[in-house]
Amino acid sequence: MSLAWFARRLILTAYTIIVVSMLVFAITQILPADAAQSLLGENATPESLAALRSKLGLGDPTWLQYARWARHVFIGDFGISMRTSQPVGPEMLAALSRSLLLAVSSILVTLVVAVPLGVLAALRQGKLADTGVSLVAYFGVSLPEFVTATLLALLLADTLHWLPATGYVSPLEDFGSGILHLALPVLTVSVILIAHVMRMMRSEMLDVLKSDYIRAARLKGLPERTVLFRHALRNALLPVVTIIALDVGYLLGGVIVIEEIFAIPGIGRALMIAITTRDLPSIQAGALIMAATYALTNTLADLAYAVLDKRIRYD
Amino acid sequence: MTPLLAIQNYTLDYATSAGPVRVLHDISLQIAPGEVLGLVGESGSGKSSLAWALMRHLPDNAREVAGSLRLGDIDLQRLGPKELTRIRGRRLGMVFQDPSTSLNPTLTIGTQITEALIQHRDLKPREADALAVDLLGHVDLHDPAAIMRRYPHEISGGEKQRVIIATAFGCRPDVILFDEPTTALDVISGARILELFARLRAETGVAALYISHDLALVTRVADRVAVLKHGRLVEQAPATEIFRAPRHADTRALVEAVPRPERRLVHDRPSGVVLLAASDIDVHYGNAGLFRKAAPPATKKIGLDVCAGEILGLVGESGSGKSSMARALTGLARFSGRITFDDRVIHGARDMNAAYRRDVQIVFQHPDSSLNPRHKVDQILSRPLKLYGGDAADIPRLLDQVRLPASYAGRWPHQLSGGEKQRVAIARAFAARPKLVICDEITAPLDVSVQAQIIELLLALRAETGTAFLFITHDLNLIRQIAHRIAVMRRGEVVDLLPVENFDMDHVHPYTRELMAASPVPVG
Numbered sequence: 026m027s028l029a030w031f032a033r034r035l036i037l038t039a040y041t042i043i044v045v046s047m048l049v050f051a052i053t054q055i056l057p058a059d060a061a062q063s064l065l066g067e068n069a070t071p072e073s074l075a076a077l078r079s080k081l082g083l084g085d086p087t088w089l090q091y092a093r094w095a096r097h098v099f100i101g102d103f104g105i106s107m108r109t110s111q112p113v114g115p116e117m118l119a120a121l122s123r124s125l126l127l128a129v130s131s132i133l134v135t136l137v138v139a140v141p142l143g144v145l146a147a148l149r150q151g152k153l154a155d156t157g158v159s160l161v162a163y164f165g166v167s168l169p170e171f172v173t174a175t176l177l178a179l180l181l182a183d184t185l186h187w188l189p190a191t192g193y194v195s196p197l198e199d200f201g202s203g204i205l206h207l208a209l210p211v212l213t214v215s216v217i218l219i220a221h222v223m224r225m226m227r228s229e230m231l232d233v234l235k236s237d238y239i240r241a242a243r244l245k246g247l248p249e250r251t252v253l254f255r256h257a258l259r260n261a262l263l264p265v266v267t268i269i270a271l272d273v274g275y276l277l278g279g280v281i282v283i284e285e286i287f288a289i290p291g292i293g294r295a296l297m298i299a300i301t302t303r304d305l306p307s308i309q310a311g312a313l314i315m316a317a318t319y320a321l322t323n324t325l326a327d328l329a330y331a332v333l334d335k336r337i338r339y340d
Numbered sequence: 341m342t343p344l345l346a347i348q349n350y351t352l353d354y355a356t357s358a359g360p361v362r363v364l365h366d367i368s369l370q371i372a373p374g375e376v377l378g379l380v381g382e383s384g385s386g387k388s389s390l391a392w393a394l395m396r397h398l399p400d401n402a403r404e405v406a407g408s409l410r411l412g413d414i415d416l417q418r419l420g421p422k423e424l425t426r427i428r429g430r431r432l433g434m435v436f437q438d439p440s441t442s443l444n445p446t447l448t449i450g451t452q453i454t455e456a457l458i459q460h461r462d463l464k465p466r467e468a469d470a471l472a473v474d475l476l477g478h479v480d481l482h483d484p485a486a487i488m489r490r491y492p493h494e495i496s497g498g499e500k501q502r503v504i505i506a507t508a509f510g511c512r513p514d515v516i517l518f519d520e521p522t523t524a525l526d527v528i529s530g531a532r533i534l535e536l537f538a539r540l541r542a543e544t545g546v547a548a549l550y551i552s553h554d555l556a557l558v559t560r561v562a563d564r565v566a567v568l569k570h571g572r573l574v575e576q577a578p579a580t581e582i583f584r585a586p587r588h589a590d591t592r593a594l595v596e597a598v599p600r601p602e603r604r605l606v607h608d609r610p611s612g613v614v615l616l617a618a619s620d621i622d623v624h625y626g627n628a629g630l631f632r633k634a635a636p637p638a639t640k641k642i643g644l645d646v647c648a649g650e651i652l653g654l655v656g657e658s659g660s661g662k663s664s665m666a667r668a669l670t671g672l673a674r675f676s677g678r679i680t681f682d683d684r685v686i687h688g689a690r691d692m693n694a695a696y697r698r699d700v701q702i703v704f705q706h707p708d709s710s711l712n713p714r715h716k717v718d719q720i721l722s723r724p725l726k727l728y729g730g731d732a733a734d735i736p737r738l739l740d741q742v743r744l745p746a747s748y749a750g751r752w753p754h755q756l757s758g759g760e761k762q763r764v765a766i767a768r769a770f771a772a773r774p775k776l777v778i779c780d781e782i783t784a785p786l787d788v789s790v791q792a793q794i795i796e797l798l799l800a801l802r803a804e805t806g807t808a809f810l811f812i813t814h815d816l817n818l819i820r821q822i823a824h825r826i827a828v829m830r831r832g833e834v835v836d837l838l839p840v841e842n843f844d845m846d847h848v849h850p851y852t853r854e855l856m857a858a859s860p861v862p863v864g
Contacts, residue, residue: 236441237442238441238442238443240442241442244397244428244434245455245456245459246424246428246456246460246511247425247429247459248459249425251455251459256444256447260444263446334446335445335493335494
């Protein structure tokens with residue numbers, strides 16, 4: 026992997042984000058909402074509306090409005106929320122940080138559980154452990170997340186009272202309580218991801234174990250431990266990196282349900298509220314931040330891939 | 341002298357759903373210290389099974405029915421997993437058939453050689469590094485220190501095989517098993533690997549079991565040769581004798597099958613009427629992109645012509661552009677330049693009309709991937725028959741033409757052997773009654789003996805139909821038996837285009853001479 030490739034990849038990511046920002050802006054233009062009307066309320070006089078419209082530049086050509094918005098976004102200014110009259114940027118980034126905390130914790134839990142389970146299932150192919158693990162995995166993928174969430178909440182919060190059922194506490198303010206509040210949502214998301222990753226891990230591991238270079242490593246007289254961990258696991262993990270990058274997309278879009286159920290003020294929920302209240306700056310900021318996060322995650326996955334597998338040269 | 345490796349009355353079955361299948365019948369073989377035993381047989385003769393049995397890497401359905409396998413005073417069959425890691429590599433090394441798949445793609449060459457040295461010679465990582473650099477230099481790799489840091493995809497097939505050989509020898513085993521170590525390499529790299537083997541053997545005095553389907557090759561490296569047929573040992577003799585005086589009929593068949601340039605199989609002369617003339621053919625793959633330069637051309641404005649009824653050979657090592665030429669002539673690759681066929685000028689794949697596509701057919705190297713696995717043989721053959729105006733009633737005739745029973749029409753490709761699949765592929769090409777058939781390395785994946793049968797078939801078809809052939813191969817001995825003229829390609833250019841009689845003369849291109857030196861005539 027060369028520096029030139031890295032630079033090219035970053036340029037492409039930036040390009041993606043710019044195109045997305047245009048789309049986001051275009052969509053909010055079509056929405057039947059008038060910024061001036063929203064700001065001044067139902068009882069505004071036509072004169073004050075017209076005055077505000079010209080002050081906001083709403084009569085300008087679309088490209089000029091976009092350019093003005095984009096210039097502000099570039100320096101981190103997403104505008105003022107029409108609902109709360111607070112700057113949108115910091116609010117959305119705080120929401121994003123909560124969602125990312127949920128996503129990253131879920132992925133860590135998933136990796137810690139799913140990778141060993143997948144390897145185990147592959148090594149015991151066709152035996153009891155394999156069947157058991159696969160069965161649990163099928164359960165995980167086949168239940169919709171709101172069912173999983175409800176079942177887990179019923180069991181762990183309502184019946185056993187081990188965990189708080191809903192709410193969010195920042196781990197920076199109160200670490201213990203933060204972790205406890207995060208546990209249920211992380212568990213719910215992980216159940217689904219573990220099923221994905223485990224099944225991928227199992228089939229990749231089986232493929233790799235059948236390959237000539239694993240046979241060669243065994244016949245070189247290397248201990249089984251070395252064969253598995255140095256030779257097999259690394260190659261089997263490669264496609265799992267892709268799956269995880271795709272799952273981040275699911276986590277950012279799909280956690281709206283989870284955030285709703287467990288009352289976590291994340292980016293999904295913030296965007297939902299923005300849409301229902303027609304808060305244009307918040308919608309624009311939320312959509313753009315989500316898209317940018319997704320694009321960056323995929324770039325990171327490509328980078329990880331290139332580091333793990335030297336055959337991959339994106340040139 | 342007590343044998344180092346002793347196989348005694350060894351009998352092996354594979355359990356299948358249809359009951360046990362015997363793959364090795366009562367095999368007894370011995371290798372003395374410092375001796376090289378060649379093991380020759382067609383695919384399916386059980387020679388690889390014997391290697392896996394020795395390495396204790398048999399599939400789960402293998403059943404060892406009788407006999408013993410001993411290395412010195414060790415009973416190999418009794419070893420547990422722990423003890424095996426002290427035998428494999430350290431006492432019993434192995435060099436594999438396909439070096440490109442035998443190295444882990446995500447680990448550096450250095451890691452893959454030193455891990456074995458650390459394991460078997462109790463070295464510290466730094467000592468292992470130093471030794472590995474030594475070993476790589478010793479197998480004639482340039483700049484071993486740089487090779488250590490590279491990944492397998494960054495070195496050539498021949499270099500990979502050198503790395504594997506260096507690893508095997510570096511652990512100083514008593515015996516090394518070589519499983520067709522040159523089959524996956526081009527002629528010149530293969531010949532150099534054989535030279536390397538001979539040198540290392542003389543230096544180290546290691547004993548070896550050298551497995552191959554090519555009797556001629558084995559006689560050059562082995563002291564003694566054992567011939568295996570359908571799991572039975574049919575003959576064992578000193579290497580110097582077996583080629584000259586094969587005692588057993590199966591051995592004789594193997595000897596006969598070895599291509600020798602002096603034994604011409606084609607005696608007629610072509611008409612001299614040019615059937616296809618190609619000039620300035622330039623094949624490019626891929627386009628230049630926003631961030632990407634275009635790939636260099638696979639062929640550089642080359643030309644050749646084929647006369648009616650002629651066999652034109654096209655030889656060169658892998659990557660020389662031979663297959664690209666075949667793809668251009670059949671319209672499978674985009675090209676620039678011109679082709680004149682039957683007085684019609686063609687400037688690109690789009691210019692090729694139905695008549696051209698009927699008259700020029702191609703047979704590919706791998707019948708496994710060129711036959712649709714979801715189509716039965718009759719379906720595979722009926723497509724071209726219908727397309728070119730025949731009908732399904734011709735299928736038995738076509739199968740008969742390629743010496744396959746008519747009942748094969750109802751079979752699936754996976755029920756056929758490699759040679760049979762290639763016959764179906766040939767039948768498919770001949771369904772269109774072509775004037776020119778392009779054979780792209782069609783015998784490369786086959787055994788020597790099956791190759792001989794396929795060549796015989798092609799020549800019979802030519803006698804029947806008068807078809808011309810463009811025969812692409814890397815086997816110079818083979819092509820000198822059948823071609824009227826031979827074109828030699830290297831790096832996208834035709835360096836030589838000679839009548840076959842002129843090949844022994846002095847004015848051939850140095851590269852052609854190198855190719856000839858790499859394909860020596862068998863001893864005896």
